[in-house]
Amino acid sequence: MTFIPYSRPVIDEQEIQEVVDTLRSGWLTTGPKVAKFEKDFAKVIGCEHALAVNSATAGLHLALEALGIGGGDKVITTVHTFTASAEVIRYLGGEPVFADINPDTFCIDPDHVERLLKSHGNIKCIIPVHYGGQAADMTAIMALAKKYNVRVLEDAAHALPCTHKGQLIGTIGDVTVFSFYANKTITTGEGGMVATNDAAFASRIKVMRLHGINRDAFDRFTSKTPSWYYEVVAPGYKYNMMDICGALGIHQLQKAYVFQKKRAYIADCYAEAFAALPVEVPTVINSEDYHAWHIYSLRLKLEEITISRDRFIEELAKEGVGTSVHYIPLHRMPYWRDTYQLKDDFFPHSTAVFERIVSLPNFASMTDEDINFVIRAVRNVLDAYKK
Structure with missing residues (x-):
């Protein structure tokens, strides 16, 4: 596989x-x-x-x-x-x-x-x-x-x-x-x-x-x-x-700069492919600036699908795609939460973002075949679980 x-x-x-x-x-x-x-x-x-x-x-x-x-x-x-x-x-x-x-x-x-x-x-x-x-x-x-x-x-x-x-x-x-x-x-x-x-x-x-x-x-x-x-x-x-x-x-x-250009190309491929899906692609503030694209963080529109972010990750793994989450925010980590008495409602944006994001593969040696494989996997999962 x-x-x-x-x-x-x-x-x-x-x-x-x-x-x-x-x-x-x-x-x-x-x-x-x-x-x-x-x-x-x-x-x-x-x-x-x-x-x-x-x-x-x-x-x-x-x-x-x-x-x-x-x-x-x-x-x-x-x-x-x-x-x-x-x-x-x-x-x-x-x-x-x-x-x-x-x-x-x-x-x-x-x-x-x-x-x-x-x-x-x-x-x-x-x-x-x-x-x-x-x-x-x-x-x-x-x-x-x-x-x-x-x-x-x-x-x-x-x-x-x-x-x-x-x-x-x-x-x-x-x-x-x-x-x-x-x-x-x-x-x-x-x-x-x-x-x-x-x-x-x-x-x-x-x-x-x-x-x-x-x-x-x-x-x-x-x-x-x-x-x-x-x-x-x-x-x-x-x-x-x-x-x-x-x-x-x-x-x-x-x-x-060669690696950055390839990562940007992958990001562009993803953005175009996911435009009509129940997700939000990363926001680019200024297209004139260099974006390193270290992380491609997709944000799920959970209200339009029937599964959670965690289940989405599990289904992508079944499709053959590795992912990550950036990040579990520090106010959810036991040391920081307990030491500084941090709560979700202190950081509403980070809390909301965390529950919806998943980081997709984005590295400079990805081929077009690899990119399309990831795109098909994302589409397959979202199509299977759309409302």
Whole structure:
């Protein structure tokens, strides 16, 4: 039986040979491959500093630390995200303050953000999440940041390449963090990148990502003169990226726009095919901007079909289509719900969206046959259960 998985990475011969070269080089951890990946990434994004890390979660943690977030500080983020967006705030003893989403884009709602800024004291930062690969309303977010004197850390785990009003994500907020997890537009298996134009933030992140040491191992171990001495200047973390991962990133980055174009093509095929069905396709706010299409989240019109979202997922699996849900909102997760006494009616948009959404396969190696297979499966299920 044919089965189309929810996601599959695209790894070509260039990546394989670069990894082989790394394995043969005698240098496996952070070294020349990571340095090249960082340099290339900064050039592509147009930022001054790009710092590779072993996960986007690590990048978010480092960024908040560099921004000065500490015990008792409050940080606004959205409930409609993966838990990492909020958990990193707790790593530093801070307190997350949760906002609802725009019901069309599923990105953080700036109006709710402003209400929170007015009603809470000691808010130091906003973490917008660029849901699915479409930019949040950064014009509004940056205006709020200026008005209320708070920092902006962009969670761009979904958003490469992505623009807001023509400006690349990674060049707008104080710091931006990207993910290279296996299902992202480009992948290093595990890994992430921190982008910033602020030299002080970059310097702090560089030190803190490797134990608070003021000299990296590659510099010390490859120097032709004695270079054993280093100093620990802060209680840092172990968040550096390996050269094996950097080797993948070098070639994946070169294909980022090719992969984005293919994902956009798949999204267009879905939108056209599903136009007359009892579903809502993702809303695109500005067709002139780059949408990374990391997630293609279909919203079911439950009032027009006889099954639930969960049953719809089960029926698609029977048809041979893998799916996911992005996301079970944080106010439905036991830790966040119970610790902060969160309720569904605090976040009506996220709650309503969650009960209707399902993420369809959308990866760059999908063939037209794969795309049509998914389309037929969706049609078959909806036709079988329409009212």
